[in-house]
Amino acid sequence: MIEIYGSPRSSAGRCYWMLEELGVAYKSMPLDMRAKEHKSPEFLKLNPNGKVPCLKEDDFVIWESMAINSYLADKHQSPLMGESAEERGLIAQWSYWSQLELQKPLIDIFIQKVFVPEERRDMAVIEKAQKAAPQLFLILDQALANNKYIAGDRFTVADINVASVVAIADEVKMDISNYKNIQAWLSSCKDRPAYQKYESLKK
Numbered sequence: 001m002i003e004i005y006g007s008p009r010s011s012a013g014r015c016y017w018m019l020e021e022l023g024v025a026y027k028s029m030p031l032d033m034r035a036k037e038h039k040s041p042e043f044l045k046l047n048p049n050g051k052v053p054c055l056k057e058d059d060f061v062i063w064e065s066m067a068i069n070s071y072l073a074d075k076h077q078s079p080l081m082g083e084s085a086e087e088r089g090l091i092a093q094w095s096y097w098s099q100l101e102l103q104k105p106l107i108d109i110f111i112q113k114v115f116v117p118e119e120r121r122d123m124a125v126i127e128k129a130q131k132a133a134p135q136l137f138l139i140l141d142q143a144l145a146n147n148k149y150i151a152g153d154r155f156t157v158a159d160i161n162v163a164s165v166v167a168i169a170d171e172v173k174m175d176i177s178n179y180k181n182i183q184a185w186l187s188s189c190k191d192r193p194a195y196q197k198y199e200s201l202k203k
């Protein structure tokens with residue numbers, strides 16, 4: 001049985017979405033982050049980084065949310081993994097890009113706004129991130145001008161990965177409504193029953 005550590009509200013969320021897309025059985029293993037269960041010796045044996053998500057399936061353990069998603073799609077021989085070397089290349093390209101480029105400014109703002117008390121907030125960090133984000137959203141918007149989905153005309157694991165990073169904009173109240181192609185793509189992702197199931201798990 002697949003065990004997924006971390007709540008659907010965390011970086012594990014994209015893995016819950018993936019599991020729902022695949023329709024496979026799994027067990028949710030939420031950790032009490034306030035009680036630092038993610039730093040417990042038992043959990044550090046699974047993920048030495050002390051972070052969620054982490055997935056355990058029998059004796060196999062894997063961490064890093066996007067690697068987990070690729071593993072799941074591959075293991076279950078899902079077309080979401082990509083059907084050609086080119087499609088798989090683009091899926092990797094956009095997944096890496098979303099974590100290494102787009103997520104950085106969004107998380108910088110998130111940390112300042114959610115974890116740093118107002119009087120200690122570093123406005124320079126927020127301003128730098130707010131300046132960097134539009135260029136990145138423009139790159140994504142332009143890519144979606146000709147493609148219905150991230151890697152072409154089919155929904156793939158790249159859409160799960162990238163949409164879950166784009167969703168951070170909402171959490172930090174960044175207005176991205178003027179990126180029309182992103183909005184159209186997001187709404188087709190959100191129409192998916194698996195996405196709706198995953199959203200319901202957050203409640």
Ligand SMILES: N[C@@H](CCC(=O)N[C@@H](CS)C(=O)NCC(=O)O)C(=O)O
Nearest residue numbers: 010011050051052053063064065066
């Ligand atoms: N790159 C990792 C990031 C994981 C991550 O930062 N998870 C956060 C929760 S959203 C966490 O566990 N933080 C606890 C900590 O850093 O101590 C992934 O995508 O899996």
